[in-house]
Amino acid sequence: MIQATGYAAKHSFSRLRPLSFERDDPKAGEVEIEILYCGVCHSDIHQVKNEWGNTVYPCMPGHEIVGRVRRAGASVSRHQVGDMVGVGCMIDSCRHCEPCEAGEQNYCEGPNSWLATYNGPMMPAKMSPTGENSYGRDNTYGGYSDVIVVPEDFVLAIPDGLRPEVAAPILCAGVTTYSPLRHWGVKQGDKVGIIGFGGLGDMAAKLARAMGAEVTIFTRSEEKLSEAARLGATAVLEGDQAAFTALKGSFDFILSTVPEKHDLNPFVTLLKRDKTIAVVGALEPLAPVNNQQRAMHRTSIAGSIIGSIAETQEVLDFCAEHGIGPDIELIAIQDINDAYKKVLSGDVRFRYVIDMASLKLEEAA
């Protein structure tokens, strides 16, 4: 057993507080990682507050984890002790379904779907068609902690060109936007729209630019307009009727990163014929969509969730190669509750990353 410590919520109405717990020693094929940094994702807040109705408590979030391999179980070959590595949203999948065989673990169709880095299987026993939990774990504790043990093939290599604290948000915000940009074939010269300009929107804009696309960011915040320009993107305020009219029928792909219910109708009219809006931010019911606009140009609205392990490695390497990454602000774990408030206010365009040294200082104190 490994003695571990982290920050967790005991109830949906609780603040995150220190929690001591145990992790299993690494088994064959697993690595033990000393966590150095963990990004703060909007979904951490949804989960802590039980806004999807599936939270298991205590809830210890964190799925943008970067650290060093401290110990390797038997037969580990992909990573060595001392390597800088990352862990994203998944730590396992069924490994046998068609999507898993195709390397798309994020669409695992096993009885419990994939095993999330925190909060356990995506399909817990009560939601599973078999009524069972094939992972044998009801709850998993995420990266707001000092150590984690993960099967080596769900562990990513952090390229030398990326600072580890910058790499952390790429493991969720990065791959969540990279995967749909690739899946819907964004290429040089395409016109891409990004709805929402928080942590996901920032990564989406940078990735699409690096793919050679012409990027337009749609935001509700006037303060963010100049930030968009700094990224080489055009910025449009939601509600700017004249701008929307001028952009009608001009986009090859639109990615919605808004993390809550929103109205896609103004954006449907911006798509070229046969093109798609992919929604990655909101995992809840959206505003009603008028099918008339969609039908007139045979457009689609799709969902997409994170990305595969292979895509996660790809986006890390892509960011290192193109010299891009999220804008981050390091915080101490003791400031996590305040950080949540700021994220919820919607004004944060950068990504908070917890410097886990702060947790070690606490342990030492």
Place this chain on the structure above:
Amino acid sequence: MIQATGYAAKHSFSRLRPLSFERDDPKAGEVEIEILYCGVCHSDIHQVKNEWGNTVYPCMPGHEIVGRVRRAGASVSRHQVGDMVGVGCMIDSCRHCEPCEAGEQNYCEGPNSWLATYNGPMMPAKMSPTGENSYGRDNTYGGYSDVIVVPEDFVLAIPDGLRPEVAAPILCAGVTTYSPLRHWGVKQGDKVGIIGFGGLGDMAAKLARAMGAEVTIFTRSEEKLSEAARLGATAVLEGDQAAFTALKGSFDFILSTVPEKHDLNPFVTLLKRDKTIAVVGALEPLAPVNNQQRAMHRTSIAGSIIGSIAETQEVLDFCAEHGIGPDIELIAIQDINDAYKKVLSGDVRFRYVIDMASLKLEEAA
């Protein structure tokens, strides 16, 4: 000038009544068609009642027209006097935009979009970015009449193997379902779901069966279950939780033919990964869709409207080749207002087709 007569509504609250009017003589490239049959489409009722807010009165519906060429303008080469021909939802398009160049006139992006067989351009002057009407016609009178004049390349050849009255609904209900089945690549062995079992659902099921698909029809009407079996389709009652659970994640394509607001959430869970629900019936806001279900399997909801001229000819030939067609009931035009009531009751699975001989009897009287 051609003296014509038909049935039209003068206001949104009016019954359809006889109307005498004039049509222009066929110009170069146009043919004059003596109308023998015209199908009754659910959208005729939407339009007459101004439920899309764009109706021009008097409104003379009808876009499932079959008749004989009576006269040909100069330089007409595709059709000859005496030919049995059809006219569907469009009688012209801009002919210059990218979709028109690609032969997809139904997605015309010209300043007024396509010219509908009745009710004029899809984008009237007040909706057009140019503020003009390039067709020079504000209102067009449809097939609830004795004669129509149409550019020859928007006129379809009715194959010998199809009875003309059966061919009529293929011109809208047929192509509206054929086009998305083809576009989303339905093939031998695919599992296809059809939501709604009225005129469109009936055609969709027959076409998908003829393409080699395994077809499941979803209906709210217990009375229609045996009808579905007669088509070689499985039938499932909407709300049958056990059936929906058993069908989870099993469909390659789902086509929704429901002509009004409805809830797609129960159907999103039935799709395989990366597959699509295409909505062709409802041209209005649908119930809110939960993006969580859509994201978990990267599924899409798309719209599709009618089909191209080439696809309309294809579906006519396909029906003749496979010996399929709509189940129809012939009515006299004097019974049109009663027929509308029956269609609105939702109990009509067959398609009403107006026998235009009834109009001639009226004229003679």
